[in-house]
Amino acid sequence: MSDQSIHHRFQAAQVLVRDAGLYALQWFRNLESLHTEKKGPQDWVSEADREVEKMIQKRLKLMFPEDGFFGEESGFQQKDSEGLWVVDPIDGTSCFLKGLPSWCVSIAYVVEKEIEIGLIYAPCTDELFAAHRGNGATLNGRPMRPSKATLLSEGIVGLGYSPKSSIEATQKAFAYLFENGGVYHDIGSAALMIAYVAAGRYLGCYEYQINSWDCLAGICMVRETGGWTNDFLAKDGLHSGNPVLAAAPGIKESMLNLFRAAGH
Ligand code: LIP
Secondary structure, three states, rough: OOHHHHHHHHHHHHHHHHHHHHHHHHHHHHHOOOEEEEEEEEEEEEHHHHHHHHHHHHHHHOOOOOEEEEEEEOOOEEEOOEEEEEEEEEOOOHHHOOOOOOOEEEEEEEOOOOOEEEEEEEEEOOOOEEEEEOOEEEEEEEEEEOOOOOOHHHEEEEOOOOOOOOOHHHHHHHHHHHHHHOEEEEOOOOOHHHHHOOOOOOEEEEEEEEEHHHHHHHHHHHHHHOOOOOOOOHHHHHHHHHEEEEEEHHHHHHHHHHHHHHOO
């Protein structure tokens, strides 16, 4: 696929991710009337998740009918297409449903196992994180820079947990972090936590088991800012998920030690 057509998709999807975020915000402001269902332990879906995903899919179908689509709520359409949009309409659904601001819309575009585009829009803070492989990454149009730290004791690590994760592995990751003077945040949105690594707000991010729609956009951003991530798309990560590990350049070895300590 030509750089030009990927750049065209990058431009169009930046408008779409913001529109989708503003649409989700309308639902966020009327939570009392929002219909929700339980998908599993600590895992919910709401009318907003479904309607925002439908809106994104419809717009992408109109603009790029030849592309495939993989959404958290609706699964795969045209999965054998050259280019595939991987979409989480509301990452941080549990925060969204509780009226907490740490949620976002996440859109990634994958061509031949390469994450070419990563877009994350957080409506509550009006922050648009954007990356186009080989062309850098920005936050609201300004270049993002990862942390220059070299020790875990010099900042915050995003450490996510859900019942999909191993309790034992997560406890070992916490122990390694605390023994090395680190502290953690779990803001309930893996997409935002990984974007914060690219933006230099977090030193790194780890979660034992996560879905591709939660992390591919953020992974593109971390790599575009010179940070490091694990090869999430290895071993069928696109369909069945994988652990995620992201690190600022100087923290890679410490985060790899945390990953090993967790048993990976
Ligand atoms: C969430 C992730 C979070 C994880 C949750 C859930 P969702 O995504 O962002 O890191 O701990 O279990 O997967 O379900 O809100 O799109």
